[in-house]
Amino acid sequence: MNQRVFAIAALALAAFTGAAHASVNVSAGLSPDSYTQSATWLGQDANAFFNGGRWVADNSGDQWVQVDLHNSWQVNSVSYFTHQLPDGHVSQSVYVSDSFIGDNWHNLTPVATFDGVTVNMTPETLNFAAVSGRYVEIVANGGQSWTALANGSVAAVPEPSTYGMLLGGLGLLGMVARRRQS
Numbered sequence: 750m751n752q753r754v755f756a757i758a759a760l761a762l763a764a765f766t767g768a769a770h771a772s773v774n775v776s777a778g779l780s781p782d783s784y785t786q787s788a789t790w791l792g793q794d795a796n797a798f799f800n801g802g803r804w805v806a807d808n809s810g811d812q813w814v815q816v817d818l819h820n821s822w823q824v825n826s827v828s829y830f831t832h833q834l835p836d837g838h839v840s841q842s843v844y845v846s847d848s849f850i851g852d853n854w855h856n857l858t859p860v861a862t863f864d865g866v867t868v869n870m871t872p873e874t875l876n877f878a879a880v881s882g883r884y885v886e887i888v889a890n891g892g893q894s895w896t897a898l899a900n901g902s903v904a905a906v907p908e909p910s911t912y913g914m915l916l917g918g919l920g921l922l923g924m925v926a927r928r929r930q931s
Contacts, residue, residue, distance in 0.1 A: 772825060772904035776816045776885065777801070785851065786814045790895065803832050803899035806889075812896035815850055815886040822905035823879040827861065827887060828872070832897040836868040841889045841898075843875055845882035854888050870899070879906060 776799040784795035788806040795814045798804035806812035827843045842859035844850055850857065861875035885903045889896045 772906055774902040775818050775822055775824075775905045776901065776903035779816065779819065783817045783819065784815070785817075787812045787852070793897075798829075798898060798901045799903075801900060803830075803897060804901070805832070806896040809891055809893060809895055811888055811890050813851070813854060813886050813888045814898065814901070815884060816901075816903060817849070818883050818885065818903070818905070821847060821881050821883050822903075823881055823907070824860075824885055824903055824905045825879040826874055826876040826904040827885065827901070828874040828904070829887070829901040830899040831867045831869075831871045831873055831891075832899040833867065833869055833891045833894040835894060836866070837894065838864075838866050838892045839890060839894075840864040840892075841873070841875075841887055843877070844884075844886045844888065845880045846884050846886075847882050848884065850884050850886040854886060859888075 778800065781796050784799055786795040786798075786804060786806070788808065790805040790807040793803050793805040795804055795816065798814055799816050804814050824845050831839055831841075833839060841863045842854070843861045844854050844857045845860050846857060860880050861877040863873055863875060867873075887898065887901070889898055891897060
């Protein structure tokens, strides 16, 4: 009996460890109030942006779009398409925080930045060392164009505390197996 329980526990640990290191999109499918932005245009808002659509601010200059993940995650990348007309110089910065960011991004250090010339629908993936946080904000400046991004996603891995829960569960499983054998 112990060998069977040990084999199941080892398989569960191996499967969980592989899944824990795999990044998942944690920004889609949340409640509508999870998404905020500095400005919108014709209903193209943060909710649309993080759920397969686009976000367009009604003017140029620095604008932001934010998602509340509702729990702290180890965020390690942000992907989107730069959506702009005319093509040209753009800049974007990503901020991660445990507190609502909004217009307070000036007081934070970005975890990743992009600054360069792009054409409409240029894909961008900003990878960085995993940073723990509940809120993820992208501050974008489309240069002479309206500020706009499309198809946003935030990739994250589970918090280390998840491993503690797994080990506790495996310990309980071992105790139950030992008790049954006695």
